[in-house]
Amino acid sequence: MELIVTIPAFNEAKTLGAVLESIKKEAKCKILVVDDGSTDNTAEVARKAGAITISHPANLGLAEAFRTEMREVLKLKPDVIVHMDADGQYLAKEIQKLVKPVADGKADLVLGSRFLGKIESMPLLKRWGNKAFSRVISRMTRQRITDGQTGFRAFTPEVAKLAMDSQHTYTQEQIVRAARERMRIVEVPIYFARRDGKSRLVSNPFEYAVKAWITLLRIHRDFAPLKFFGLIGSLFMAVGFALGVWIVITLLNTGGVGGIPRVILSALFILTGIQIMLFGFLADMQRK
Numbered sequence: 001m002e003l004i005v006t007i008p009a010f011n012e013a014k015t016l017g018a019v020l021e022s023i024k025k026e027a028k029c030k031i032l033v034v035d036d037g038s039t040d041n042t043a044e045v046a047r048k049a050g051a052i053t054i055s056h057p058a059n060l061g062l063a064e065a066f067r068t069e070m071r072e073v074l075k076l077k078p079d080v081i082v083h084m085d086a087d088g089q090y091l092a093k094e095i096q097k098l099v100k101p102v103a104d105g106k107a108d109l110v111l112g113s114r115f116l117g118k119i120e121s122m123p124l125l126k127r128w129g130n131k132a133f134s135r136v137i138s139r140m141t142r143q144r145i146t147d148g149q150t151g152f153r154a155f156t157p158e159v160a161k162l163a164m165d166s167q168h169t170y171t172q173e174q175i176v177r178a179a180r181e182r183m184r185i186v187e188v189p190i191y192f193a194r195r196d197g198k199s200r201l202v203s204n205p206f207e208y209a210v211k212a213w214i215t216l217l218r219i220h221r222d223f224a225p226l227k228f229f230g231l232i233g234s235l236f237m238a239v240g241f242a243l244g245v246w247i248v249i250t251l252l253n254t255g256g257v258g259g260i261p262r263v264i265l266s267a268l269f270i271l272t273g274i275q276i277m278l279f280g281f282l283a284d285m286q287r288k
Helices: 013-026 042-048 062-075 092-103 124-141 171-180 205-223 225-254 260-287
Strands: 003-009 030-035 052-055 080-083 109-119 153-155 185-192
Touching (some): 003 013, 003 062, 013 030, 013 042, 030 042, 030 062, 042 052, 052 062, 062 080, 080 092, 109 124, 109 171, 124 171, 153 171, 225 260
Parallel strands (some): 003 030, 030 052, 109 185
Antiparallel strands (some): 080 153, 109 153
């Protein structure tokens, strides 16, 4: 079985060497490192350790680094791909735990769940945010996902071929796209170690959260347009109908509607809601 471990790295020269050595010790595999425009000697450390190294000319971000990983790893014709980070928070000794369900033909995508395993350290806000994202992903995929943001995962080449449209991250989109293609997704518990210093791949947690929510909304729009536009349209129509009821009550009590603008506003909300719902129907027909 051809196993390849892929790692995105940005200014991780301090930790990358130890991570690569631990991988070589624990697993018989090739290692692919995507240096995302590092300004330190990350690429040199990777090459010295014997890893296949691809360097971006500038820091293009996590999503673009992941796309480069998938494009390059598929050229190597792997049977199983393991994706992990360069900061040492995921343990190389657990690689085989992730690979086993894929190797046994029981899964297409295996997620290393920090919340099913042990977390050595994670800020409360980040913990809450990760759980909130995972609940949303669970609803979208109709499958319980406890850690939709994990950077430690194993998957088949077919999963690696899935198109990623996000300009910010890959974590949620890969899960949703795999689920939509009826690929088998399982989770295994993993250990999440304390990080020495701040994340370099995600420098601004608040910005990451905002962009991740936008990504989830975009995915939901693309995969379930009728539900997405239907909900928005229903909200507009509900406001319009509520305003209309108020106008009727005012008419019955006072003999007047309280001003023509109210009537126009009520009609505008209702018509806008209907139009948005029609967008959903049209998008759903095109998707099919």
